[in-house]
Amino acid sequence: MRKQIRRALLGALATVLVPTGLAVTARPAQAAPVGDHVIFWNNVLLKTYRTAGGAPGPLARSGAMVHNAMFNAVNTINCHKTGTYDDFNCLAIDYTGFNPITNWANPDVETAIDYAAYTVLTSLYPNIGFSGDLAAAQDGIAVDAAQQQGRSVGAKAGQNMISNRDPLADQSGLTTAYTLVNEPGYWRPTGSGNAVTPNWGKVTPFSRYGEAYKSSFRPTPPGGYATMSSLLASGAYATQVNVVKSLGRATGSSRTADQTQAAWFWANDLDGTYKLPGQHFAHTQVVSAGRGLDQMANLRLFALVSAAMADAAVVASDANYQTPIDLWRPESAIQLAGTDNNAATTADATWKPLSADRNGVGFSPASPSWVSGHATVGSAWAETMKRYFGTDEITFTGGTDDPHAVGVTRTFTTLSAAAMENARSRIYLGVHYSWDVTQGYTAGTKVGTYVSNKLLQKVIGGGTYPTASECETKGDDFVYGNLIYSGYYCRGDSPTSWRLIFYPWM
Known part of the structure; x- marks a missing residue:
């Protein structure tokens, strides 16, 4: 069926209640072969994550670039809905740069969304073809003046985002190698590779112009110990090690069956899965569908969620690498407990975490343990969702891509319950201590609050x-x-x- 092309400019479509962070559900989008174009491109993004693989930080950055470029494209159209620019009509400030429209032709909104996403994705992933996705998204849209102007607006929004997030400018392109500290307590490789994205904590966040705010979200040192020697000698450290030693071991653990299922459900550490940000995007889709959101509402929701996850990944990496405590993973702590100068820990050279690759070989992620990226990103997601919908009381059933939990779904009655289980799952998986997840969760909540209040400023x-x-x-x-x-x-x-x-x- 050919799509009836919208020409009205969304003034009534996207009323945003700035004081509460709630979005008023807009008029339903016109029927189209792909339905909601925001959801369509989010699914393309998830497919891209599965194909490209890699660390969560860069993947989250890609998601934020794609979704905020789409938002900025539609924002540009709304800013010009009278035919000339008027920033009081804008949905929000576009921090990536001015995008003027001349010779107003009622730009097609879906085309603007499509070309914004396509432009960013082809720049970020030049070895993955997106022409088929673009053709599917554009199917049924007549090639006329409105479509051509929508294409121009979308491509410009995408290019503005690419320029604004240039790897040299936002520091995502830093390649300084991680310097290992060969002393007890400090992170070291466990067989899963060298330290991944050791400079990611320096990346410019999406939610603020300055850099200083990242340190305001930095958690206090684990247990309050500012030096590695005092940390390792403490009773708090021994407790942390012994808890994960029992709960997180591959065999003979004290986990319940439900905790084991939760561990695998939230893992998504392996290439070929949609990874950490992809699972939260998928769950956002579920919640959105359950709440009956239309394309305009999703445009704002996914822009906020994606930026919160991207910024949370930066905050987590900052704690991982830019602080004095580059804490070793439980696998190292337990196997090398004889070197930690703590009589309350006992070495077990055979201990392995539940976490495993597709062949069942145990592994720990290749980054310091404190803090948990899963916990930080997950709580940022939950807080952003809570503030968007104005409630935590949302029941949803989510899925997973992890090969150890094929077909598994889990149901949650609140958003925060999902985020907290995601955080706790890293202990059951044997790759994090309790303070990694609690402090990561707190930091992520702060990020979600900040992004919700200050990113899409009106x-x-x-x-x-x-x-x-x-x-x-x-x-x-x-x-x-x-x-x-x-x-x-x-x-x-x-x-x-x-x-x-x-x-x-x-």
């Missing part, structure tokens, strides 16, 4: 501030109804124009 006040150089200059607070907004000056409609924008006060 202009609701005007003004100019010609001397500001970044989005951190304090303006006046603004009272709207019974809510207080904090005003900051941020980039407006050109490199030399600045607008006073407001977001809910924290």
Whole structure:
């Protein structure tokens, strides 16, 4: 069936309740062969994750680039819905750069979404073909002036994102090798390879212009011990080791059957799966469908969720590599317990974690244990979802890609319950200590809160501030109804124009 092409510009489609973070469900999208184009490209992204593999940080960054480029493409159209640019009509500030539209032709929204996603994906994954996906997404859309202008807007939004996230500019391209410290307590390879993405904690986050905020989310040292020697000698450390030694071992563990299932359900560490960010994207789709969200609502939801996960991966990596405690994995701690100067730990040279590859060979992920990336990313996802929907009380049934849990589904009655089980599963899997997951969970929750409040900032006040150089200059607070907004000056409609924008006060 050919799609009836929308020409109305979404003003009524995407009313966002900024004070609460809730999105009002918009009019249903017109019928199309692929249905919701945001969901379509999210599925393409999951397929790409399975094909490309790699570490969670880069995959999460890719997801945030794709989804925020799609959002920015539609945002550009909304900004111009009167035919000329008016930032008070924008859905949010586009931090990637100005995207003007001339000779207004009511750009096709779905085409803009398609070309934004396609442009970013082809840049990030040049060895994977996306032409077939683009053709499927565009099937039934007439090639006319509106389609051509939608294509131009989408491609420009994608290019703006690519330029803004240039690997040299956002530091995702750093290649400095990890320096091993050959002393007890410090991370060392366990047979699963050298340290992965050791510089990822330096990557520029999506949710703020400055870099200083990352350290504000950095967890306190495990157990409060700032040096490795004091940490290893502590009773808290011995307790942590002995808990995972019992719960996380491959054979003879104290795990329940349900804990074992949860461990595998949330693992998704292996290439060929949709990995950590992909599982949360898949679960976002489930929740979205259950709540009846349309394309416009999904546009904002997935932009926020993707950015929260990307920024949480940066925060987790910062703790992994940019702090004095590059803590060894439980596998090393238990096998080498005779070297830790702690009488309450006992070495077991044969101990292996439940975590295993497709051949059943046990392994620990190739990065320091403190903090857990799964816990950090998962709690950032949950907090963002909670703030978007305005409630934690959402029941959903999710699936997994892990080959050790084929066909397994698990049902959760709250978003936070899913995130907490995801975090705890890393102990059952034998690859993290309890403090890795609790402190990672706390850090991720902070990231989710921050992203929800400050990423897609909406202009609701005007003004100019010609001397500001970044989005951190304090303006006046603004009272709207019974809510207080904090005003900051941020980039407006050109490199030399600045607008006073407001977001809910924290």
